[in-house]
Amino acid sequence: MEKLPKRKNIRIKDYDYSQNGYYFITICTKDRENLFWEEEYIINFGIGDLVLTNIGEIIKRGINDINNHYKNVKVHKYVIMPNHIHLILVLEGEMPKSPSVPRVIQQLKGIITKKVGFSIWQRSFYDQIIRNEKQYEEIWNYIDTNPLKWNEDKYYL
Template sequence: MENESKKSRKKNRLKDFDYSSNASYFLTICSDRRKEIFSKIVYNETVGANIVRPSAIGKIIENDILKIENIYPCVFVDSYVIMPNHIHLILTIDTIRRPMVAPTIAMVIKQFKGAVSKETGTTVWQKGFYDHIIRDDEDYNTKAQYIDTNPLTWERDELYTER
């Protein structure tokens, strides 16, 4: 009876999918309580568009994103953006170019989130993360373009919060 009263978390992974298989993954990881602590989106007159200005925490996040390929040689960081309260990444697992036992995406994200939390000395992440298994080149290009244009459309983003 006690277990029934506990709130159960919805599983957000594809059942029976091997998350260590050769594939590209579009990932979203949110800040704890969606606090805007990773960056600011500011309009840049010179560029004529919104740009990302990372906070101190955002710089730690970026540094740890760039370490992923060294920690996991068969995992490639293809693209990323550090938004105010979330990050998006495209990670590709490729054991053909670098033959080895691949980690699961969950293992990579657990290590990454743990490293950031350790360096910042605080909890900066909400539990879990969202994933989308990229199915083909068109899907890949759509997700990569979304990452590239996310700062430009921040005010329309579902994770945008009014200030």
């Protein structure tokens, strides 16, 4: 029997993702399918106001619910793109009461999948630990300007 390729772990080895900190998260759709913006807006990019699809609206509610669901986890900023989302996730408070970043993302993806009725997500997610205020501001600005640069985005199809 042929050996299956080993899946690369994209998390930092031995890092405790339940410790207090700031995290930049990117979650993509399966096959980078454009599911979150109305097709008309993607085709006529930049003309008129952005309109989220029903799935995009479910994601928006799910992200906003993180702040209500977890005592020690907050979303400081997010953007919903056509085929991915970016967010700044903050874990703060008494340890070990905070859930880990992977657990929060797993629950978010699971709740959204259940409400949508089918799987929309790429396996796993990307994260970057935000280490200082300068990096935080750069990521904040990136999230702010990301929709304006959709045609240049590396996730653009």
